[in-house]
Amino acid sequence: MTTTTTYIAFLRAINVGGRTVRMERLRALFAELGLGNVRSYIQSGNVFFSTDEPDRAALTARIEEHLERSLGYPVPVLLRTVDEVAGLLAAEPFRGVEVTPDVRLVIAFLSEPLPAELALPHRSVKGDVEVLGADPGAAYVVVHLQDGKWVTKEMFGKQYRGAVTSRFLHTTERILAAARKS
Structure with missing residues (x-):
């Protein structure tokens, strides 16, 4: 079958x-x-x-x-x-994070799991990106805008070699809703 x-x-x-x-x-x-x-x-x-x-x-x-x-x-x-995608949204990975005009919630889709040596939660050197957690296929990232912009391009440090594409949480929710429509 x-x-x-x-x-x-x-x-x-x-x-x-x-x-x-x-x-x-x-x-x-x-x-x-x-x-x-x-x-x-x-x-x-x-x-x-x-x-x-x-x-x-x-x-x-x-x-x-x-x-x-x-x-x-x-x-x-x-x-x-x-x-x-429904499962990762249902897990509410950003529960308790206060959203302000300078905070964006981002799901980073990963081609491979984050390196084991990357301790989570992880904060970028500049402090503008905070990786709250991850599973093998996605990382849950809080972006702190600086002067209204997302500055850091490197969320996981140089040791991560996989492909990453990111979507804002609200966009991911809308993508899921659209995908569910027949």
Whole structure:
């Protein structure tokens, strides 16, 4: 019996740094791979699709190769099921954090777990980024804006070599809601 899974693909390097991809084109690239019910949410590289392909690592590699070949640059792809995203939001990783105009709550999707030697909670040298916790696929980050800007680019120190793409908590909630719609 084949099981169909709905994934949310969190893409890095989409519509930043002068690399513009229209969502129609991005959806078409996913559909070219034979993925079903392809949809997208906002312009920052969030794509939903269904597949019965059982090997997530192979699927990720296949999508990344197709995007790089088609767009001309690497696009890290972090696949999560709808249930996985729902579970991380249900865990309320930011419970007790006071949100102010200078505080942003961020979920950093990870291609590999954070290094074991990174003690959590972890605060950046500049004090603008605080990693409250993590699981193998995501880290929960509080960003303290400096002059209204997110300054630190390096959330986990130089020892982390994996791919990361971040979404604000409220955006992640909206992505999940959109992915649940049929």
